[in-house]
Amino acid sequence: MKPKIFIDGEHGTTGLQIRTLLAGRRDLEIISVPTERRKEKGARAEYLNAADIAILCLPDDAARESVSLIANDTTRVIDASTAHRVAEGWEYGFAEMDKDQPARIAAARRVANPGCWPQGPIATLRPLIDAGLLPADFPITINGITGYSGGGRTMIEDYEAKGESACEFFPYGLSLQHKHIPEIKAYSRLSRDPILQPAIGNFAQGMITIVPLQLGTQDYIPSGAELHAAIADHFAAIPGGVVEVAPYEQVERVPDIDPERYNGTNRMKLHVFGNDDRAQALLIAVYDNLGKGASGAAVQNLDLMIGKSL
Numbered sequence: 001m002k003p004k005i006f007i008d009g010e011h012g013t014t015g016l017q018i019r020t021l022l023a024g025r026r027d028l029e030i031i032s033v034p035t036e037r038r039k040e041k042g043a044r045a046e047y048l049n050a051a052d053i054a055i056l057c058l059p060d061d062a063a064r065e066s067v068s069l070i071a072n073d074t075t076r077v078i079d080a081s082t083a084h085r086v087a088e089g090w091e092y093g094f095a096e097m098d099k100d101q102p103a104r105i106a107a108a109r110r111v112a113n114p115g116c117w118p119q120g121p122i123a124t125l126r127p128l129i130d131a132g133l134l135p136a137d138f139p140i141t142i143n144g145i146t147g148y149s150g151g152g153r154t155m156i157e158d159y160e161a162k163g164e165s166a167c168e169f170f171p172y173g174l175s176l177q178h179k180h181i182p183e184i185k186a187y188s189r190l191s192r193d194p195i196l197q198p199a200i201g202n203f204a205q206g207m208i209t210i211v212p213l214q215l216g217t218q219d220y221i222p223s224g225a226e227l228h229a230a231i232a233d234h235f236a237a238i239p240g241g242v243v244e245v246a247p248y249e250q251v252e253r254v255p256d257i258d259p260e261r262y263n264g265t266n267r268m269k270l271h272v273f274g275n276d277d278r279a280q281a282l283l284i285a286v287y288d289n290l291g292k293g294a295s296g297a298a299v300q301n302l303d304l305m306i307g308k309s310l
């Protein structure tokens with residue numbers, strides 16, 4: 001029997017992309033609620049309970065409601081929203097975060113897909129904190145830029161209506177309360193809230209996250225090469241090759257660091273730059289906010305949950 005997959009919110013940005021990624025899959029049965037009934041609670045409950053795996057591509061409140069509509073203990077859930085990422089009983093769906101994370105996702109009944117902003121910072125910070133090269137209370141600031149599809153259908157329509165007159169670099173998160181801070185803190189293993197200061201560019205998809213590090217105040221000041229080695233060692237032990245670590249180099253510019261470089265893929269590339277004389281370093285991640293940042297990660301988690309390996 002093929003596993004039945006229901007995408008709640010399949011007409012939204014993330015839902016549509018997951019639908020497209022699953023289009024040719026003969027090992028799955030996709031079940032879809034009729035379009036005109038897609039927001040009816042009763043219809044959603046019916047499909048949620050008929051599914052082996054439900055993928056929620058909904059705003060947070062609707063995602064919470066979907067979970068509450070599941071009245072059996074067989075439907076497993078992948079939630080793309082922010083609602084359950086640090087919630088008890090949910091596994092975090094960033095497979096490359098730890099050696100045993102794929103097995104944890106594979107066995108989970110509830111998987112919270114990571115937010116787009118958290119994945120790059122977690123990918124670089126967690127190995128450094130685990131290796132003892134950064135203390136858990138290190139003051140972290142995260143900058144970056146994302147395509148406007150990160151804001152979902154409404155933001156896409158808004159940017160497309162403005163066209164070339166839309167702002168090229170629009171900083172936001174100015175209240176310093178971005179919804180991704182709890183998961184970045186929890187899964188990077190930081191003890192202090194990081195600052196997340198994102199920006200939106202006038203391009204549809206793709207993103208870059210940047211974590212600048214002032215290392216000079218530490219008792220032990222790691223070199224750039226040491227930081228790189230810890231991150232490279234972490235990912236060398238993870239199969240699948242989804243996350244790639246660029247060689248350590250001291251250069252002024254790297255053409256790969258282009259937010260749109262990995263669009264349409266599930267790839268993430270990590271870069272470490274350092275200036276040891278200045279005791280400073282930069283941790284950079286490049287990926288597709290709709291790929292590894294959303295639909296690609298959801299499909300990766302789905303595959304793990306149906307028994308495939310990374």
Ligand SMILES: NC(=O)C1=CN([C@@H]2O[C@H](COP(=O)(O)OP(=O)(O)OC[C@H]3O[C@@H](n4cnc5c(N)ncnc54)[C@H](OP(=O)(O)O)[C@@H]3O)[C@@H](O)[C@H]2O)C=CC1
Binds near residue numbers: 013116
């Ligand atoms: N875009 C991105 O880069 C990322 C998004 N996410 C998360 O994924 C989730 C979906 O985001 P995204 O696809 O971008 O958002 P969209 O706004 O593009 O899509 C949301 C979808 O949910 C539908 N919907 C809203 N309320 C209900 C409801 N009560 N019942 C059923 N359907 C409903 C909407 O329908 P309608 O349009 O008709 O209102 C729409 O189709 C969000 O939680 C988002 O935070 C996660 C990572 C990255």
Ligand SMILES: CC(=O)N[C@@H](CCC(=O)OP(=O)(O)O)C(=O)O
Binds near residue numbers: 115116146148198
């Ligand atoms: C450009 C933009 O607005 N991006 C969204 C994040 C998109 C994302 O990762 O979403 P979820 O956490 O909702 O899943 C934001 O920063 O709030």
